[in-house]
Amino acid sequence: MQNDPFMSHDxxxxxxxxxxxxxxxxxxxxxxxxxxSEESSSDSxxxxxxRKYSRKLNLTAEQAVVMDKLWFTTNVFNEIEYCRIQIxxxxxRAFEFLQNNCIPVNRAYASVIExxxxxxxxxxxxxxxxxxxxxxxxxxxxxxxxxxILKLCENNVREAYGIKRKINTDFPYANPDIQHQYNRKxxxxxxxxxxxxxxxxLDADYKTNIILNENNTSRWKTKFDEIKGDYSNPAAFERExxxxxxxxxxxxxIDLIFFEASKFVASHDKNCALRLYIHYLDKDMNSPxxxxxxxxxxxxxxxxxxxxxxxxxxxxxxxxxxDRNLEEAIEKANxxxxxxxxxxxxxxxxxEDVKRQHSGTVALLEEYLSDEPETTSIKTEDSAGSEELTxxxxxTDAEPQIIKYREELNLTDIQQEVLTLFEKQSFNIPxxxxxxxxxxxxxFMGAVIDSINDLCxxxxxxxxxxxxxxxxxxxxxxxxxxxxxx
Amino acid sequence: xxxxxxxxxxxxxxxxxxxxVVPKIGVQHITVxxxxxxxxxxxxxxxxxxxxxxxxxxxxxxxxxxxxxxHLLNTVALKQKFVVANADFTPDNRIYSNDGKSVILxxxxxxxxxxxxxxxxxxxxxxxxxxxxxxxxxxAEENRISITDIRHDQHTDLxxxxxxxxxxxITEVGGFDFGSVIIKYYEGYISGDxxxxxxxLKWLKGEYSTKTEARQDLGVREIINDSNYYDMLKNxxxxxxxxxxxxxxxxxxxxxxxxxxxxAAAREKNxxxxxxxxxxxxxxxxxxxxxxxxxxxxxxxNERRGLFSYQALKTRxxxxxxxxxxxxxxxxxxxxLTPLDHNEIFVLLKKxxxxxxxxxxxxxxxxxxxxxxxxxxxxNKPGASEFLTPREVIRDFLNILNIIRQNPGADKKRLFGExxxxxxxxxxxxxxxxxxxx
Numbered sequence: 001m002q003n004d005p006f007m008s009h010d011x012x013x014x015x016x017x018x019x020x021x022x023x024x025x026x027x028x029x030x031x032x033x034x035x036x037s038e039e040s041s042s043d044s045x046x047x048x049x050x051r052k053y054s055r056k057l058n059l060t061a062e063q064a065v066v067m068d069k070l071w072f073t074t075n076v077f078n079e080i081e082y083c084r085i086q087i088x089x090x091x092x093r094a095f096e097f098l099q100n101n102c103i104p105v106n107r108a109y110a111s112v113i114e115x116x117x118x119x120x121x122x123x124x125x126x127x128x129x130x131x132x133x134x135x136x137x138x139x140x141x142x143x144x145x146x147x148x149i150l151k152l153c154e155n156n157v158r159e160a161y162g163i164k165r166k167i168n169t170d171f172p173y174a175n176p177d178i179q180h181q182y183n184r185k186x187x188x189x190x191x192x193x194x195x196x197x198x199x200x201x202l203d204a205d206y207k208t209n210i211i212l213n214e215n216n217t218s219r220w221k222t223k224f225d226e227i228k229g230d231y232s233n234p235a236a237f238e239r240e241x242x243x244x245x246x247x248x249x250x251x252x253x254i255d256l257i258f259f260e261a262s263k264f265v266a267s268h269d270k271n272c273a274l275r276l277y278i279h280y281l282d283k284d285m286n287s288p289x290x291x292x293x294x295x296x297x298x299x300x301x302x303x304x305x306x307x308x309x310x311x312x313x314x315x316x317x318x319x320x321x322x323d324r325n326l327e328e329a330i331e332k333a334n335x336x337x338x339x340x341x342x343x344x345x346x347x348x349x350x351x352e353d354v355k356r357q358h359s360g361t362v363a364l365l366e367e368y369l370s371d372e373p374e375t376t377s378i379k380t381e382d383s384a385g386s387e388e389l390t391x392x393x394x395x396t397d398a399e400p401q402i403i404k405y406r407e408e409l410n411l412t413d414i415q416q417e418v419l420t421l422f423e424k425q426s427f428n429i430p431x432x433x434x435x436x437x438x439x440x441x442x443x444f445m446g447a448v449i450d451s452i453n454d455l456c457x458x459x460x461x462x463x464x465x466x467x468x469x470x471x472x473x474x475x476x477x478x479x480x481x482x483x484x485x486x
Numbered sequence: 487x488x489x490x491x492x493x494x495x496x497x498x499x500x501x502x503x504x505x506x507v508v509p510k511i512g513v514q515h516i517t518v519x520x521x522x523x524x525x526x527x528x529x530x531x532x533x534x535x536x537x538x539x540x541x542x543x544x545x546x547x548x549x550x551x552x553x554x555x556x557h558l559l560n561t562v563a564l565k566q567k568f569v570v571a572n573a574d575f576t577p578d579n580r581i582y583s584n585d586g587k588s589v590i591l592x593x594x595x596x597x598x599x600x601x602x603x604x605x606x607x608x609x610x611x612x613x614x615x616x617x618x619x620x621x622x623x624x625x626a627e628e629n630r631i632s633i634t635d636i637r638h639d640q641h642t643d644l645x646x647x648x649x650x651x652x653x654x655x656i657t658e659v660g661g662f663d664f665g666s667v668i669i670k671y672y673e674g675y676i677s678g679d680x681x682x683x684x685x686x687l688k689w690l691k692g693e694y695s696t697k698t699e700a701r702q703d704l705g706v707r708e709i710i711n712d713s714n715y716y717d718m719l720k721n722x723x724x725x726x727x728x729x730x731x732x733x734x735x736x737x738x739x740x741x742x743x744x745x746x747x748x749x750a751a752a753r754e755k756n757x758x759x760x761x762x763x764x765x766x767x768x769x770x771x772x773x774x775x776x777x778x779x780x781x782x783x784x785x786x787x788n789e790r791r792g793l794f795s796y797q798a799l800k801t802r803x804x805x806x807x808x809x810x811x812x813x814x815x816x817x818x819x820x821x822x823l824t825p826l827d828h829n830e831i832f833v834l835l836k837k838x839x840x841x842x843x844x845x846x847x848x849x850x851x852x853x854x855x856x857x858x859x860x861x862x863x864x865x866n867k868p869g870a871s872e873f874l875t876p877r878e879v880i881r882d883f884l885n886i887l888n889i890i891r892q893n894p895g896a897d898k899k900r901l902f903g904e905x906x907x908x909x910x911x912x913x914x915x916x917x918x919x920x921x922x923x924x
Binding site for chain 1: 490514515517518519520521524525528531558561562565566601602603604605611612614615616618619634637638675676678827828829830832833837854858861862865866868
C-alpha cells in the first residue's frame with residue numbers, strides 16, 4: 001500500500017476537518033480513467049491479507065506482498081482479531097527466520113521457500129521452467145508453503161493461549177521426497193523456532209480471553225493449575241480465582257472453577273473453601289443445568305468437625321438458595337467456625353421457682369442452725385440402752401448475793417470463778433495456769449472450758465474462750481454481754 | 487430476698503467468697519439451687535439423731551459443689567450437736583490396708599474431731615474430759631458423795647471402776663483396753679502426769695505403732711491398728727452419744743484416691759470395706775453414725791476401677807431407674823450434684839449483690855440485665871465449658887462489685903470483658919486415665 005502514491009499518507013497527521021478526502025492535484029497529467037482503474041484495482045485487492053494489515057502491523061512493501069499470498073481458513077479462533085494479529089506477527093517472525101537462517105543449497109534461489117517451491121513444481125508437476133504453466137504453478141505452490149507456515153503459526157498461537165484443539169497442518173503434497181525435503185528444510189527448523197519464540201506472542205487481552213474461554217470451556221484448567229501451584233495464602237488464592245472467573249464470565253463451566261477451587265483450598269483454609277463453595281452454588285444456579293455438586297465425604301470431614309457445623313452450613317446454603325443473598329451467605333460462612341456465643345436465657349418463672357425453693361431452704365436451715373435451748377440434762381445410755389438417766393450438772397443451790405452474770409446462763413460457781421479469773425488477768429490466761437487452777441479443784445480443764453463455751457454459745461453465737469498457742473483468750477465484748485446489767 | 491441475714495454473716499459471706507472459700511457462718515444464705523439435696527440431708531440427719539445410721543455418697547465433678555455441701559453438712563451437724571470429723575483420702579491412707587495406711591486415716595479422723603465449741607477440730611481431749619466429768623458426777627450421785635469430795639484420792643478406785651463399767655457398757659470390741667486407757671488419762675490428770683495423759687491420747691488417736699511400746703507406756707496389750715480401727719470408731723460413736731451428742735458424722739472427701747489405687751486387689755479390698763460400713767449403717771448394726779463419701783463420677787461409676795467395679799456395691803449404689811433429670815430421688819445413698827443452671831446462678835448472683843449492698847451499706851447500680859450480661863460474658867470465655875466453676879463466677883462477680891463500689895464511674899462492660907478464666911483443676915485430674923493397672 002505504501003507503494004501506492006494515492007493511498008500513502010503520514011500516520012502522524014490526523015484529519016480533523018470533517019471534509020471528505022480531496023485528491024491533491026500534482027499537476028501531472030494523469031488520465032482520469034487510469035486513476036479510477038488504479039483505485040478500483042486497489043479496492044478489489046483490499047481483502048488481501050497484506051493490504052488489510054499493512055497499517056496495523058506496520059508492514060514493509062515486501063512483507064505486504066508476502067502476506068497478500070496468505071489466506072485464513074476461518075475458524076472461531078482465528079476470527080478473533082487479536083488472535084489473527086498474533087498469528088500474523090508470529091508468521092512474520094517465522095518468515096524472517098527462514099529468510100535469514102535457512103540458506104538454500106542452491107544459491108540461485110533467494111530463499112529456502114523459493115528453492116522448495118521449485119522442487120515441488122518439478123517433483124509434483126514436472127513442469128519445465130520455460131513451460132507456460134510453470135510460473136503460475138510456482139506462485140501457487142509458494143502460496144501453499146506460506147499458508148502452511150501460517151497454519152503452523154496459528155497452532156503455535158493456539159498453544160500459547162492454551163487452546164488444546166489444533167488445526168490440521170498436513171502438507172498438501174504426499175510425495176515422500178517432497179515431504180522429506182519440506183520437513184527437513186522448513187518444518188523441522190520452524191518447529192524449533194516457534195517453540196523457542198512462543199513467548200513473543202503477546203498474552204491474550206481481556207476481551208480475547210473472554211471469547212476464548214467461552215468457546216473453550218476447559219481452557220481455565222491450565223491457569224487454575226498454575227494458581228494451585230503458586231498457592232501461598234488463601235487471600236491471594238481467592239483473588240486469583242476471582243480473576244480467572246472474570247475472564248470466564250461467558251464460560252458455561254464457570255461454576256466448576258469455584259467448585260474445584262473450593263476442593264483444593266479445603267485442606268488449606270476452611271473458611272475460604274466454604275466461601276468458594278457458595279460462589280460455586282451461585283454460578284451453578286445461574287447456569288442452565290443445575291448440578292449442585294457435593295464436596296466429597298473426606299473433604300466434608302476435614303471441613304466440619306461437628307454435625308452442628310454441617311447443619312449450620314446446610315442452613316446457610318438453603319437460605320441462600322431461597323433468597324439468593326450471596327453477601328449474607330458469605331458473611332454467615334465466615335462466622336461458621338467462630339466459637340458460638342452462648343446466649344443466656346433467664347426464665348422469670350424458673351427464677352421465681354428457684355427463689356421460692358431457696359427461701360424455704362434458708363428457713364429450714366435457719367431452724368437447724370439456730371441455737372437450741374440448752375438443756376442441763378445429759379442423756380446417758382446404759383448397756384441395755386433402754387433406761388435414761390438424768391444427771392444435773394452441778395448447780396449452785398444457794399443464790400449468790402450479787403448476781404454478776406446473766407441469770408439465764410445458769411453458770412455454776414466454778415464457771416463463774418473461771419470467768420472472773422479471766423477478767424482479773426486481762427482476759428488472757430496461760431493454759432498451764434488454768435490447768436493448775438482447775439486441777440487444784442480436781443476438775444478437768446477441757447471439760448470446764450467447754451462447758452462455759454457451751455452455755456455462752458446461745459447468747460454469743462460464737463466461742464467465748466479460745467485457745468491461742470499456750471494461752472486461753474477471751475473476747476472482751478463477748479464478756480460484757482454475759483454481765484448482768486441490772 | 488435477704489431477710490434474716492445478720493451483719494456478721496454478710497461480712498463473712500462476702501469476705502470468704504472473694505477469697506474463694508466457703509464462709510464459716512451464714513452459709514445457708516448461699517444455698518441456691520441445692521434445696522432438694524439439703525432437704526435430703528436434713529432428713530438423714532434427723533434419722534441419725536433418732537438412732538439410725540447412714541452412708542451417703544456425694545458425687546460430682548470438679549467444681550460441682552461437693553466441698554461446699556460437705557461444709558454445709560458440717561455446719562448444720564455441729565449445730566445439731568453432732569461430733570463431726572473430716573478427713574481427705576490421700577495416696578498415703580486407705581479405708582482398708584494391712585500396712586498401716588488405714589490407721590493413718592483413723593488418726594486423721596481423730597485429729598479432726600470437732601464439736602460446736604471447737605469447730606476447727608482437736609476436740610478429742612475436751613470430749614474425753616467432759617465424759618470423765620460426767621462419770622464422776624454420776625458416781626458421786628450414785629454413791630451419795632458430794633461432787634467435791636468424790637475428787638479426793640480415797641475415791642479414785644471408785645471412779646476407776648465407774649469408768650471401766652461405763653466403758654464396758656458402751657463398747658463391744660476392744661472395750662477393756664479402751665477403758666484402761668481412759669483410766670490412765672484420768673490418773674494422769676489427777677496426778678499431774680502430763681506424759682501419761684499424752685500417752686493415753688496418743689493411744690486413742692492410733693499413734694502407737696507397736697504393742698510393746700503401748701504396754702510399756704500404758705500397760706495395755708492392744709493398740710489401734712488397721713484391723714480394729716473401724717471398731718474403735720464405732721466405740722467412739724457410742725461414747726459420744728452416751729455423752730448426749732446426737733451422733734458421729736465422718737466426712738471423707740477426695741475418694742478418687744481410692745479409684746487411683748493401682749492394684750486391683752487392694753482397690754477391691756477397700757471397696758469391700760466400704761460395703762461393710764454401708765451394710766452396718768443400713769442394717770442397723772451401728773447407731774447414730776453418719777458417714778459421707780465425696781468423690782467424682784469416675785470414682786462411682788467407672789466399671790473398671792470405680793465403686794461400680796465391685797458388683798455388690800454397684801447393685802446398692804446404682805441410680806434409681808425411675809429417676810430422670812427432672813424427677814430426682816434424693817433418698818438414695820448416692821446424691822449426684824448436678825451443676826447449677828443459669829437461672830440458679832442468676833438468683834445466686836442477685837442475692838450476693840443484695841448481701842454485698844447490705845454489707846457495705848450501699849446500693850450499687852448493677853441491674854438484672856447487668857448480671858445477665860456478666861454471666862453471658864463468663865460463659866462465653868475460652869475454656870468456660872471445660873473448667874468454669876461457680877466458685878470462679880462468684881469470685882469474679884464480687885471482685886467486679888468491689889471495683890464498682892470503689893469506682894462508681896467504672897465501665898461495667900469493660901470490666902466484664904476483662905474477665906479471664908483460669909483452669910483451677912488439680913493437675914492430676916487429667917491424668918486419671920493414665921494410671922497403670924498393676
